[in-house]
Amino acid sequence: MSEAVWKKLQGLEKPTLAQLFDSDPARLDTFATELELGEEENSTGIRFDWSKTHLDAAHVAAFEELAAVMDFAGRRAALFAGEIVNTTEGRAAEHTAQRGIGKEESVDLAAMYHHRMAAIVEAIHRGAMGEVKHLIHIGIGGSALGPALAVDALARKGALVDVHVVSNIDGCALEQAFKACDPATTMLAVASKTFTTLETMTNAESAIAWLRDNGVEDPYGRVVALTASPEKAMEWGVDETRVLPFSESVGGRYSLWSSIGFPVAMALGWPDFAEFLAGAAAMDVHFRDADGIDNLPLRAAFADQYYTRLLGCQTRAVFAYDERLALLPDYLQQLEMESNGKSVKMDGTPVDGPTAPITWGGVGTDAQHAVFQLLHQGTNLVPVDFIASIEPGHDQASAHHRILLSNCFAQGAALMAGKASEDPARAYAGNRPSATILLDEVSPVTFGALVAFHEHRTFANAVLMGINPFDQFGVELGKEIANKIEQGGTTFDPSTEALLAIAGIG
Template sequence: MPSCRSKEEPRVKGAPAYLSQALAPLADTAAWKAFAEAALRADRGAGTLRVLEAAGLAVDLSTQAQSPELLEAGLALLAERDFGAWRERLLEGGIANCTENRAAWHTALRAEEPPGRVAGRVLAERDRVRAFVRHIDAQGRYDSVVHIGIGGSDWGPKLVVSALGYAGTRRQMRFVSNIDGHAIEAGLLGLDPRRTMVVVSSKSFNTTETLNNAQCALRWLREAGIADPWEHVVAVTANAEAAKRMGVAPERIFTFWDWAGGRYSVWSAIGLPIALALGAEALDGLLQGAAAMDAHFAQAPLERNAPVQLALTGLANRNVFGYASLNIAPYDARLVHLVPYLQQLEMESLGKSVDLHGQPVSVPTGPVVWGMPGTDGQHTFFQWLHQGPEGAPVDFIICREADHPYPEHHRLLVANCLAQREALLRGKPASTLETELAAKESDPERAAWLARHKAHPGGRPSTLIVLPRLTAHSLGALLALYEHKVFVQGVVWGINPFDQWGVEYGKVLATGIAEELAGKAPVGQRDPSTAHWVEAWRAAL
């Protein structure tokens, strides 16, 4: 295991002993300056086909900045940022999450043969989940599942069930996350309590939204005359003791561990709803696809390593070309929940303003991630992508083969995806348009004027990610591709992609405001606007 401590440099005061000062601010390094200069000189016109193969996926980076010089500069930058040691630390269960002093070992959860230190626990819990699903299937007792969780406990299962269960699931699945009472009301509406299982998923098992929604579901079960509502409740958590104190039977508590971050937890027992909805084989396929991407990330040469090269492309777009956002455009209606899943993964991981030593970052970090499935996006925001002054890089995601019986639909879908990508790259200058319009317009001045309105600047970067088909395996590989991309960017930026202190601070403030709304005296001073609305709602609630 590589040490995090430099022999040459003293550590920052207050930082853990394994962090050193050897990592200079990114903008100050010669390697970064060389990378930025190479990016500015690189070809941005798709002069060379560049497609990387990874775990069954094809990642086409042809329309991103590319040149032999930029490739070499990227490899030098990774070496300067000690990427090899950080990757080893991640994959071998070292301290990758420095501020919380623990591993970020989600790769162990999906390995066919998990690392020895955790193999017994991971395999035992994996077997427990599958045995439970087999038992429930054999019983035939539940035809509905209400899954209660939020954030990482919700987005992963919801994405997979929606994507792979679009044509039907073994049981009716409802996902409840928001503390807005309309969410739990809709989640329970119309279900038969006697044939409904409630799955409560929370890593800490103290998440406000999840516990309040769980209490609502328990009341619903009791009010239906169910003598022991706990027979209908299952918990998935890293805090089994809290679940027991709540009342969940130990045999119905499935666990994972603090070294599996919430937004990386779909590979753990958090995936239970996937198995209940689609069968254990779907969950197994998801893990296998992610493990295949892990193997590629660990073993492929860096110049052909898809997550690494995707990350370097993103760094150039963010910090050299100045793009502040990244658009995700899955050309597959089944991937409707992919965008919010990736929003959490990228923005919660990379939305940091200090480096590992607590010093201000020297360049902007994670971009805003946004989007929706195509072709809907073409009728929503593609106008901005094509002609807005800023623009944004786009990740186009599509399947080579469809699973429906309408080949003409798939041809049109593919045609739209490729056309939008080509239009972003090529653009159409006003001079060409003016010539075309001159043949239709009698007034040359009007033709020139109209041409300026119709002109597309072009030169806008995109990546095309092609899945063979949308299967559990290919979806697992896709999610792991983005996980590793985010990790690489965190290493280069010198930030911790595995904590989320901004989210935690908001939770603390919300607790205090909730107490004030319930009638407790204010603690401390609030800004005038917050104080006004707390008082207004205190009188109404």
């Protein structure tokens, strides 16, 4: 049945953005929505403006029909009920339970783990482990990208502990962290779901050696383990009292809300981390309860599908007009491309169209002088998301933030309007889509809601395409071959053999 809906979608007229605004004076009321967060007396919010996309009433109606055909309501209910939604691995995906929304027993378990984490965080802040000025957080993938993003976004001012996130196996990454930290006042957080990840454990061993070589008598006593395999952490040498577990049903790129968020809580303090969870929970409730075009992540997925499936756009750009959100494009690359970069549906049959576009982006205004030439005048049609905050994150003259936001809003307007010219080199085609997410402020609450919005947007896209967003087998093959190289005795193609020989490996 989905093929019939896609055929209907492909046959609909595709008005220009200018035509859409001219024909519908109430367009903003439909496609720009304020989501209020927090208590009424301390409320804050986010504006989600999808009016400069090509969605119209006819396409929305067809996409809502597609959502019904693909059983969006049923799959969403299964997600929140803690049912098996990761069918290839036979698992639930219970990241929302970490925020208090989900199956009762999973929510209770997450609350217990959070209580344990809060106790350790607060004890460290009180000096129970001596003076702690620095934390080196060692992980990779979802165990590193989320904490790095959150710490950078929320802890630039007044961090309680100086956090350094190390993910790359390249020793330069560790050395950079070592240079910034005093071993006598440094703790380590080792984040690995299995506590066997090669890159993470190699980096952890080197960090232990650095502590020992610099006079720390009991380096393992300076480690907190963040894992779904507590017994492996204890075997490695971490005392049970400093092991922070999380559930096996929490996937790596969705794990920021679990004990993987320990470095965030260390930097911010537990009350702010709790606010971060609350902001995500508010988005969970919205996603669970709103239907059709009123559901913000689903609305965004409709637009994503419009550009990927109907217009053949192979990429989507994300530009954060806020230095605090500089790592957001990197985070979204993993979230979206690892989740939805698939070639088969949940039933194992080939997908019948493109799935995840390539997510890329940067920081405004830097990106304007690097890549916006292509966005405005290139031959590639690239949907753009702009993300900004009304409140600045600095104490400099107000002109800084005024110019920053003026540039952000101007780029969206220019992409849409274009500009005619008798000189072809100076002509702008216009009719180029963008969406804008405008936060009242970058706070734990709004930031939590922003990240959860993108998680649910990713899930909604997966449902519309009939794929499983919760496995990631595509990352395994390269790891397997790397392990074979380490073990030796395996022959590879002539090019790889030559490279290994030149590098002196094997």
